[in-house]
Amino acid sequence: MALWGGRFTQGPDQRFKDYNDSLKFDYRMALEDIEGSICWADAIYKAGVLTEQENKDLKKALAELHDEVSKDIDSIATAGDEDIHSYVERRLIEKVGNLGKKLHTGRSRNDQVALDLKLWCHKAVDDVLKALVHLQKELVKVADENQGKIFPGYTHLQRAQPVTFTHWVLAYAQMFERDYQRLLNAKELMSTCPLGSAALAGTAYNIDRDELARSLGFKCATRNSLDGVSDRDHVMELLSCASISMVHLSRLAEDLIIYNSGEAKFVELSDKVTSGSSLMPQKKNPDALELIRGKCGRVVGALTGMLVTTKALPLAYDKDLQEDKERLFDAIDTWHDSLYMASLVFEGIKLNEQNAIDAAKGGYSNATELADYLVSKGIPFREAHSIVGRVVLYAISKQKALEDLTVAEYKEFSEVVGDDVYPILQLDSILAKRDIIGGVAPRQSAIEIENLKKVLATREG
Ligand code: ARG
Numbered sequence: 001m002a003l004w005g006g007r008f009t010q011g012p013d014q015r016f017k018d019y020n021d022s023l024k025f026d027y028r029m030a031l032e033d034i035e036g037s038i039c040w041a042d043a044i045y046k047a048g049v050l051t052e053q054e055n056k057d058l059k060k061a062l063a064e065l066h067d068e069v070s071k072d073i074d075s076i077a078t079a080g081d082e083d084i085h086s087y088v089e090r091r092l093i094e095k096v097g098n099l100g101k102k103l104h105t106g107r108s109r110n111d112q113v114a115l116d117l118k119l120w121c122h123k124a125v126d127d128v129l130k131a132l133v134h135l136q137k138e139l140v141k142v143a144d145e146n147q148g149k150i151f152p153g154y155t156h157l158q159r160a161q162p163v164t165f166t167h168w169v170l171a172y173a174q175m176f177e178r179d180y181q182r183l184l185n186a187k188e189l190m191s192t193c194p195l196g197s198a199a200l201a202g203t204a205y206n207i208d209r210d211e212l213a214r215s216l217g218f219k220c221a222t223r224n225s226l227d228g229v230s231d232r233d234h235v236m237e238l239l240s241c242a243s244i245s246m247v248h249l250s251r252l253a254e255d256l257i258i259y260n261s262g263e264a265k266f267v268e269l270s271d272k273v274t275s276g277s278s279l280m281p282q283k284k285n286p287d288a289l290e291l292i293r294g295k296c297g298r299v300v301g302a303l304t305g306m307l308v309t310t311k312a313l314p315l316a317y318d319k320d321l322q323e324d325k326e327r328l329f330d331a332i333d334t335w336h337d338s339l340y341m342a343s344l345v346f347e348g349i350k351l352n353e354q355n356a357i358d359a360a361k362g363g364y365s366n367a368t369e370l371a372d373y374l375v376s377k378g379i380p381f382r383e384a385h386s387i388v389g390r391v392v393l394y395a396i397s398k399q400k401a402l403e404d405l406t407v408a409e410y411k412e413f414s415e416v417v418g419d420d421v422y423p424i425l426q427l428d429s430i431l432a433k434r435d436i437i438g439g440v441a442p443r444q445s446a447i448e449i450e451n452l453k454k455v456l457a458t459r460e461g
Contacts, residue, residue, distance in 0.1 A: 003086050003109070020319075022083045025326045027076035032119035033088045033112070034066045036195060039215045040107055043196075047205040049105050058103060061095040084116070085109050106207070108199035110229040110317040115195045117325065119216065121234050124332045125187045131339035132180045132245075133461025136173055138343040140452045143169040146351055147449070148442040150427050151266065152359040157258075159363030162427050165351050166445045172252050173452060179245040186241055190234035193218035197228030200316035230316040232306070235324045239303035242335040243296075249338050250296035253289035256345065260286055266356045270348025273341070288345055292338045299334055302327035357427070364392050366402055366425045373424050377416035387414050 005011075012020070038059050045055035065088065069076065081087040093100035143166040153163035193213030196203050202225040209221035222228035259266040269286055277283035309323045367388050374384035391413050395402055403425040410417035423429055435441035 002082055003089065003104075017082075020082070022322050022325070023079060023081050023087060024077050025329065026084045026113075026116075026322075027073065027079075027087070028325075028329060029084050029116040029120050030069045030073055030076055030088065031066060032116040032123075033084050034062050034069065035119065036112060036115045036216065037088060037092075037103060038062045038066075039212060040195065041103060042215065043207045043212045044103075044105055044205060047106070047207050049205060050102060054099055054102065057096055057099060058092070061092055061100070064095065065091050083109070083113075085112050106198065106203040106205035107195070108197075108229070110199050111194050111197040111203075111225075113321075114197070114229050114231070115193065115216070117232075117328075118190055118194065118218075118234060121190060121238055121328075122187065122217065124238070124336075125183055128242075128332065128336050128339070129180060129183055129459075130461040131336050132176050132183070133456060133459045135339050135343045135346075136176050136180070136452070137456050137461065138346045139169050139173045139176070140449060140456060142346050142349060143173065143445065144449050144453075147445060149351060149353055149356070150360045150431070151351075151356045152363070152365065153440075159359065159365050161365050161368060161440075162360040162430055163440045164431060164442060164445060165356065166442070166449075167440045168255075170445060170448055170452075172248065175248040176245070177452075179241065179248065182241050182244065183238075186234070186237045189237065191219040192222045193220070194222045194228035194231070196221060197225035200229055201225055226316045230313070230318075230321070232310055232321060232324050235328050236303065236306050236310065239299070239306055239328065239331055242331050243300045243303045246296040246299040246335060246338065249342055250293045252342060253293040256349075257286050257289050257293070260289075264355070264359070265352055266359065268350040268352060269345065270350070272348050273345050288341050292341055295334050295338055299331045302331035360427060361401065364395070364402060366427070366430055367392055369424050369430050370402055370421070373421055374414060374416060379414070379416065 002012075041050065041055050041058045041062065044050055045052065050058065076084070076087060079087055081090060089100065089104065092103065146165045146169070149165045151163050151165040151168055152159050153161045153168075193209070193216055195212055195216070196207050196209040198204075213219070213221040222231070256267065256269070258264055260269050269284075269289070271284070273286075273288035274284045275287045277285065305327050306324060309320055313320055370391065371381065371384040371388045374387060375381050379387070391402065391405070391410070394409070394413070395405060398405075403422060407417060407419060407421070410421065432441050432443070435443055437444065
């Protein structure tokens with residue numbers, strides 16, 4: 001049953017119907033549509049449209065439908081109605097007859113769909129927040145278990161300075177903390193209720209929209225009906241939050257793919273998140289991480305698509321806006337699942353300590369220490385930098401590490417070098433020295449781990 005048809009003399013072409021109908025994807029908003037309808041029944045009862053009994057009967061039938069539908073939401077997809085709003089209305093009429101036809105008084109599918117999608121976004125945000133917390137907790141656990149373990153640090157993918165595995169893990173914990181805060185901000189900003197905006201000009205019935213908004217869990221009602229039905233900022237914003245977070249996940253995946261490679265072997269991924277080759281029996285491929293990296297493109301594509309769909313769209317509602325849902329649903333599912341997949345990767349990760357130490361020692365990653373040492377002996381940093389550069393060149397030619405050069409060899413480059421140079425070239429001392437907020441010193445990581453644990457203990461996930 002279509003929600004329109006009076007002014008038409010012909011039915012729609014089946015090909016148009018297939019192209020136009022959105023039930024196959026917007027069925028996912030079934031519960032939200034019913035929840036909105038229950039509050040709408042109350043609102044129009046208060047406006048004098050329904051009697052007390054009618055309101056009761058409608059709400060009872062809607063609550064029943066809510067129960068029925070929640071048992072198997074997916075089966076709605078193929079029910080044949082134009083969209084989820086038509087589906088709910090049909091089912092309601094099947095239950096309460098003509099009374100069901102009164103519910104749409106003063107409401108349009110334009111404000112209805114805007115409401116349903118916002119409600120869906122609110123629930124989606126809560127689910128993703130939990131997934132973020134779950135991953136953060138896993139990261140903090142791994143960071144905690146590996147405290148003090150040395151790891152090579154890179155810039156330009158060249159060995160730069162030693163860090164710890166914990167410090168590297170905690171870098172990502174920071175990124176996901178920002179994603180968490182960003183999502184909370186987005187949730188706050190989308191807490192205005194479009195219901196009552198009707199088709200575009202606002203409902204003609206006497207409804208307290210702020211009260212209606214609060215009954216649906218929003219802070220207040222939207223302040224302009226044209227904007228109310230056409231605003232999809234929350235979709236773009238969620239897609240933008242998702243994209244930024246997927247970029248974080250993708251960088252994490254890329255780092256781990258490198259660290260797990262045969263060339264590096266700093267970490268080993270568990271069998272649970274890797275797969276084999278059909279041809280090469282020795283292979284163990286980091287598929288979970290590659291998929292996370294690959295799916296980032298899909299989510300960023302959803303954001304780009306949504307921005308382009310909305311660009312130059314005239315006010316107020318246009319059917320183009322129906323294109324907001326599939327990509328949003330897909331992007332949120334992808335983001336959510338990728339967060340859990342990243343958690344799973346960390347659950348089974350193994351650090352190959354010795355390989356990491358060997359790599360951290362190589363590549364002259366203690367050269368900056370030597371420069372600082374010269375500075376402590378009164379040599380200006382620029383000059384110290386140049387002296388160390390020449391020392392490194394010399395050490396490369398001798399195939400020696402800096403700590404293996406003799407004092408006599410050092411004296412060829414600078415008179416000030418003495419026996420006290422050796423302790424400062426040790427990895428542990430390099431780490432311990434960087435004992436400032438955010439620095440790599442294990443003492444700092446321990447503080448940071450405690451801070452994060454406290455915050456995360458207050459969150460669900
Ligand atoms: N399926 C539509 C959507 O997703 C619902 C709103 C339809 N409104 C209309 N005026 N045809 O946007």
